[in-house]
Amino acid sequence: MPVEGIPDREKHGFCLVCHQWHDRSEGQMLPPPASRPLSGMFSAAKQISGLEEDSYFICDGCLRRRRLRQAILWGLFAIVVATVLILSWLKAI
Numbered sequence: 001m002p003v004e005g006i007p008d009r010e011k012h013g014f015c016l017v018c019h020q021w022h023d024r025s026e027g028q029m030l031p032p033p034a035s036r037p038l039s040g041m042f043s044a045a046k047q048i049s050g051l052e053e054d055s056y057f058i059c060d061g062c063l064r065r066r067r068l069r070q071a072i073l074w075g076l077f078a079i080v081v082a083t084v085l086i087l088s089w090l091k092a093i
């Protein structure tokens with residue numbers, strides 16, 4: 001549930017997806033998305049060493065929607081791959 005009033009940075013996190021403040025218990029801190037092949041490796045090294053806080057907050061609702069969207073995309077990808085394999089198998093017969 002979004003925080004109403006003035007948020008406290010110690011207790012609340014700003015969700016970068018829905019742009020609302022939430023209680024820290026209502027979300028997770030995630031590492032930044034890897035935009036380049038090596039950036040994911042560098043950010044993981046930074047987090048392990050504790051040098052820089054690159055992670056960002058995302059609320060449970062947005063996390064659930066993101067996982068559902070990824071599941072749908074992977075499902076569609078699997079259906080397309082299965083269709084191509086079945087069609088190539090039918091052509092071979």
Ligand SMILES: [Zn+2]
Nearest residue numbers: 015018059062
């Ligand atoms: Zn959110």
